[in-house]
Amino acid sequence: MTLVYAQWGYPDFFGDVLEIAIERSRSDKLVIISDNEVGNRGQSWINIRSLLNGRYRAGEFLEWMLKNTPSNSNYAYCLARWMVLAEWLKTRYEDVDWPLCVADWDMVIFEPIGIGLKPGSMLARTLSPTKDFAMWPMFHREACPIWTVAEGLLNRFRMKDPSLLRSHDMAEWSIAIDRNQWSCDNLYAPSLGGVFDHNIHDPRGIFECEDDGYKKIGWEGGIPYFTIKGSDERVMANTIHCWGKYKSMTGELLKKARVTA
DSSP: OEEEEEOSSOOTTHHHHHHHHHHHSOOSEEEEEESSOOOOSSOEEEEGGGGSSSTTOHHHHHHHHHHHOGGGHHHHHHHHHHHHHHHHHHHHGGGOOSSEEEEOTTEEEOSOGGGGOOTTOSEEEEEOTTSOOEEEEEEOGGGOTHHHHHHHHHHHHHTTOGGGGGOOHHHHHHHHHHHHTOOEEETTSOBTTEEEOSOTTOOOSSBOBOTTSOBOOEEETTEEEEEBTTSOOEEEEEEEEOOGGGGGOHHHHHHHHTOOO
């Protein structure tokens, strides 16, 4: 499997996220596409600037989005990364060890993420019950839909479609999946004793939460787990999607992940 993070900037927490991914994801390849070079510990670094001016015009797209939605810059960067990834795949397709997982830069991975992709599915993602939060998807080689999504963004950018200025990548993927009727696994439900957390601060669902709505995390031998409400049943947290206060707690997660039984 290839795990890829595509991002601009180098937020404080990303170093911790990267350390855990190197130690725990057991990916065949780890690729960082960024404007800041990362230390070499077996992963490949690609300068994101080298992918901005090609077929998918990610640089122009991002400039237009930032100019017209200055208060929503995170969504602009999240949308533009799919055009960057499409550009990368255009030239590096044969270098990918499939399946491919695209991770948010605040997604901490504790277990090999490829276990969530079932044979015969085009992609997999984790959606909340109301489908408004997601952990980013995994793709099979035979039908990688990143190009389809990137082409859609490019065509709407050419027309300066104003709806793009109010959109975000979770919505764009949901639209593309429905429109193209892609086979898609939802990893929201626990499977094989583990679950892929769609968002640590979303209290909806089956797991016990703190008073502030964040899921309660327990630890055993460096493994995080959630507890199902009204029971003592534990479910391993294969991933933790660090929103809100957890962006400043990644160092704590890294420290606890290194504690062995």
